[in-house]
Amino acid sequence: MTGNTTAANVMAGRKLASYTVTGLKRWSCLTRELPPVSQVKALHVYDFDNTLFMSPLPNPKLWTSQTTSSLQTQECFVNGGWWHDPHILEATGQGIEKEEPRAWDGWWNEQIVDLVLLSIKQNDALTILLTGRGEDNFAQLIKRIVASKKLAFDMICLKPQAGPNNQTFTSTMNYKQAILQDLVHTYKDADDIRIYEDRIKHTRAFREHFETFNKTLLNSSDPASRKPITAEVVQVTETNTTLDPITETAEVQRMINGHNTALISGNHPLSAPLEIKRTVFFTGYLVSPIDTARLVTLVKLPSGTRENEVKFLANNILITPRPCPQLLLDKVGGIGRKQTWQVTGIASWESRIWAARVTPVPANASYHTDNPTPIVVLALARNARPSEANRIQNWQPIPSDKQYIFQTEVGEKVQLRIEPAVEGEGEYESLFQTRNPKRRRDHQEGPDSYRPARGGYHNDENRRLNGVNGGYRGGNQNRGRGGNNNANPGNQNRNTRGGRGGHNHRGNNSSNNRGRVGRGAYKSLDDVQNNSRYAHHGSSYQPNYDDGGPGQNFSNNNNDGYNSSFPALGGGIGTYNNGAQGGGDGGLPYGK
Numbered sequence: 001m002t003g004n005t006t007a008a009n010v011m012a013g014r015k016l017a018s019y020t021v022t023g024l025k026r027w028s029c030l031t032r033e034l035p036p037v038s039q040v041k042a043l044h045v046y047d048f049d050n051t052l053f054m055s056p057l058p059n060p061k062l063w064t065s066q067t068t069s070s071l072q073t074q075e076c077f078v079n080g081g082w083w084h085d086p087h088i089l090e091a092t093g094q095g096i097e098k099e100e101p102r103a104w105d106g107w108w109n110e111q112i113v114d115l116v117l118l119s120i121k122q123n124d125a126l127t128i129l130l131t132g133r134g135e136d137n138f139a140q141l142i143k144r145i146v147a148s149k150k151l152a153f154d155m156i157c158l159k160p161q162a163g164p165n166n167q168t169f170t171s172t173m174n175y176k177q178a179i180l181q182d183l184v185h186t187y188k189d190a191d192d193i194r195i196y197e198d199r200i201k202h203t204r205a206f207r208e209h210f211e212t213f214n215k216t217l218l219n220s221s222d223p224a225s226r227k228p229i230t231a232e233v234v235q236v237t238e239t240n241t242t243l244d245p246i247t248e249t250a251e252v253q254r255m256i257n258g259h260n261t262a263l264i265s266g267n268h269p270l271s272a273p274l275e276i277k278r279t280v281f282f283t284g285y286l287v288s289p290i291d292t293a294r295l296v297t298l299v300k301l302p303s304g305t306r307e308n309e310v311k312f313l314a315n316n317i318l319i320t321p322r323p324c325p326q327l328l329l330d331k332v333g334g335i336g337r338k339q340t341w342q343v344t345g346i347a348s349w350e351s352r353i354w355a356a357r358v359t360p361v362p363a364n365a366s367y368h369t370d371n372p373t374p375i376v377v378l379a380l381a382r383n384a385r386p387s388e389a390n391r392i393q394n395w396q397p398i399p400s401d402k403q404y405i406f407q408t409e410v411g412e413k414v415q416l417r418i419e420p421a422v423e424g425e426g427e428y429e430s431l432f433q434t435r436n437p438k439r440r441r442d443h444q445e446g447p448d449s450y451r452p453a454r455g456g457y458h459n460d461e462n463r464r465l466n467g468v469n470g471g472y473r474g475g476n477q478n479r480g481r482g483g484n485n486n487a488n489p490g491n492q493n494r495n496t497r498g499g500r501g502g503h504n505h506r507g508n509n510s511s512n513n514r515g516r517v518g519r520g521a522y523k524s525l526d527d528v529q530n531n532s533r534y535a536h537h538g539s540s541y542q543p544n545y546d547d548g549g550p551g552q553n554f555s556n557n558n559n560d561g562y563n564s565s566f567p568a569l570g571g572g573i574g575t576y577n578n579g580a581q582g583g584g585d586g587g588l589p590y591g592k
Contacts, residue, residue: 019185026164027179028155029139035154040126043183043193044119046112046153048131048142049083050238051198054107056092058082059242062249064279064417071252071418078262079255086137089145091243091251096144103148109239112196116151126187128155130179132172135160173205180209188226195231198238206233249416252276256418272420277430279415283324284316285339285367285408287376294404298346299354299379312379317341317358317408318370318386323431324412332368337410339367341374343403345395352384353377357395361405 021034049055058071070076074084082088093099093107119127129146131138135158143156159175162168169175184193193210197203210231217228242248253276260273287295295314301307319332329335345357356376360367367374377386422430 019182019188021186023164024182024186025155027157027182029135029143029158030153030156032154035126037187037189039124040187040190041124041192042122043126043128043187043190044116044122045128045130045180045183045193045195046116046119047195047197047199047202047236048129048133049198050109051196051236052109052112052116052129053104053145054109054239054241055089056241056243056248059245059248062242062245062416064415067417077255078259080134081255084134084137085251085255086141087251087254088243089138089141091247094244095247096141100144100148103150104145107241108149109236112236113149113151115196116153120152126154126183126190127152128157128183129153130157130176132159132175134158173202176202177205177209180206181213184213184229185226190229192230192232195233196236197233198236200235203233203235207231249276252418274418275421276416277419279417280323280431281413281415282316282321283319283329283410283412285319285341285369286411286413287315287317287406287408291404291406294406295343295356295376296378298343298356298398298402298404302351305351310379310381313386314356314376314378316413317374317376319368319410320370328368329410331366332410333366335410335412338407339365339410340405340407342405343376343398346378346398347392347395349388349392352381353386353388353392354379355389355392 021037025034046052050057058068060068063071071082074080077084079085090096093104099105099107116127119125129142129151131142133142139156139158142158146153146156157179159169159172163175163178167178169178180193180195184190195203195206197206210229210233214228214231217225243251256274256276263273292314296312299310299312301310320328324332333339340361341358342361343356344359346355347357348354354377356378358374358376360374369375371390375389377389380386
């Protein structure tokens with residue numbers, strides 16, 4: 001429904017209705033009295049999420065792109081998902097019990113807070129907080145958040161199941177426009193209305209709504225109708241914040257448990273319980289961000305090369321481009337094992353790839369790498385592949401002050417995804433997004449639909465270091481100790497860019513010059529060498545070493561990949577059989 005149509009329809013439907021302060025007050029979840037009509041000359045309306053308050057979004061470094069989008073899609077969960085579950089908002093920061101006494105310090109858009117305070121002080125202004133969050137689930141929580149900041153709004157309006165006149169709403173915008181219509185007709189002496197909103201789609205719809213509203217008033221023959229109003233819609237830059245990753249995973253698991261419980265009780269037509277699964281992109285000796293910053297200084301770009309044409313990496317020494325089978329994992333000392341390295345040379349190949357050759361410290365240390373020579377891929381030009389480092393033949397010695405010594409930790413690049421639970425699926429098998437459409441037809445599609453897991457250059461490959469048990473099943477790979485390994489990862493699969501999740505990019509007209517980042521993509525780990533179960537995928541899988549955030553531009557060279565320990569997996573079938581109780585043997589109830 002367009003803004004033009006909505007404005008015309010609402011005016012037609014309310015043509016004979018009386019607009020009163022008492023009637024308008026029924027939209028608000030506050031009990032305070034509203035000022036008389038004659039006193040109000042300005043209407044100031046503020047959105048809540050990511051306009052006034054920096055509400056957390058699903059962490060795109062933690063979840064696959066499809067799951068990031070699905071978490072925010074109401075139809076994917078019985079309980080409505082991310083924006084309909086009050087526990088997500090309650091978990092902001094360090095949780096409501098700790099955050100409320102300190103007024104959620106650091107979680108506000110302080111420039112908008114200052115504007116709200118100015119609006120409150122303006123005697124002839126009515127100040128309204130208007131959000132599309134559901135009234136039943138969020139009214140008390142949002143009132144507590146706002147009260148902690150001492151923001152005395154005249155009205156706090158959340159979306160009810162039905163409006164004061166039993167209206168039903170097809171969308172959040174439909175609901176907001178209905179309130180605004182009552183607002184400007186009730187306070188008919190107001191000369192202007194100002195709306196602060198972060199979503200571009202909504203700002204556009206508000207502008208169209210009032211353009212049509214004023215045109216309708218000018219063409220009206222009703223002498224009792226109000227005069228046109230000056231409407232300004234202020235585009236606010238959305239700020240991107242996330243929960244603590246362990247807290248976020250636990251809250252999503254709780255949400256899934258509630259979803260599964262509803263399915264088991266037969267209260268929803270969806271038939272497949274959901275569970276959280278891990279996607280492991282590769283196993284390697286992970287380099288700390290501090291050492292990454294040192295290593296990238298070894299890259300010497302050719303004269304005239306622009307830095308936005310090169311992606312800096314320097315984040316790992318590859319062990320295997322897939323989940324590491326237990327025998328190989330034991331060989332390298334297990335997840336979390338520390339290994340020290342020293343740079344012995346640098347090289348590049350056709351100005352497409354830059355790498356550093358390294359040797360273990362001490363020299364007789366046992367290690368395993370997927371390349372014949374242990375290397376750190378330092379940087380890639382556009383369209384270059386990490387596997388091209390194997391073409392480097394001539395390594396250049398470097399001065400002693402550049403022979404950096406650095407410590408790594410055995411870990412995995414991993415993201416979480418939500419999929420329907422598959423009975424009988426083993427832990428190792430669950431690390432791969434299922435691609436068999438015949439098998440999946442027996443299950444109702446859930447948040448991650450069963451498209452092949454694809455990845456572009458900018459995969460969001462997150463680090464899991466110590467803290468996760470590593471008992472993966474799989475074939476033993478014929479790799480030796482030390483530097484005399486003959487493994488070659490081969491060529492890279494064809495890459496395609498993954499889809500976006502969440503909402504639109506947001507513009508800016510406020511303090512922070514940031515919009516929502518697009519959602520990244522990821523590779524499926526189809527190739528498990530020497531394992532007949534996955535032999536049909538071939539042996540050409542090539543890992544992506546990118547450590548940047550999902551959907552980042554090629555020119556964004558900051559190395560801010562997720563660098564924290566993931567919580568331990570739970571004890572098997574908590575999300576499938578145990579409902580809200582979850583499973584577990586000391587870790588979070590991830591499911592399998």
